[in-house]
Amino acid sequence: MAGASININNRKAGFEYELLQKYEAGMILVGSEIKSIRQGKVNLGDAYCTFTGGKLLVRNLHISVYKEASWLNHEPMRERVLLLSRQEIKKLEHRTKEKGLTIVVTRLYINERGFAKLEISLARGKKLHDKREATKDKDLRRESQREE
Secondary structure, three states: OOOOOOEEEOHHHHHHEEEEEEEEEEEOOOHHHHHHHHOOOEEOOOOEEEEEOOEEEEEOOEEOOOHHHHHHOOOOOOOEEEEOOHHHHHHHHHHHOOOOEEEEEEEEEEOOOOOEEEEEEEEEEOOHHHHHHHHHHHHHHHHHHHHO
């Protein structure tokens, strides 16, 4: 692709959750959605995944309306089906039934073939003391880099 590469990260997910395992998933999109993604008009902040009827869906993924699409535009907050192999879907569904595990969206990017991909992670929520410790470690690393 000739244009600038799209790589949108969900930094909040790394702070709020302990990321256990990562997966790469495709999405079923409509034309105006991929055009908005290529413009970088996406918000991953509250996105998460759920299972409905054996399908893995992403919810709260906001893809802004594409201005030039007129009446053929998409719904910005609609649920989108994720594309994974059957074995991965069954494995994720089994793991999310464990207490405290969920699936969060960590990154959206366009691969070298031009397809929009979501990086999703099996995650466990962090406790408040874990978040404080992560912030303290980050501050210590930043201080050590300043001293060098």
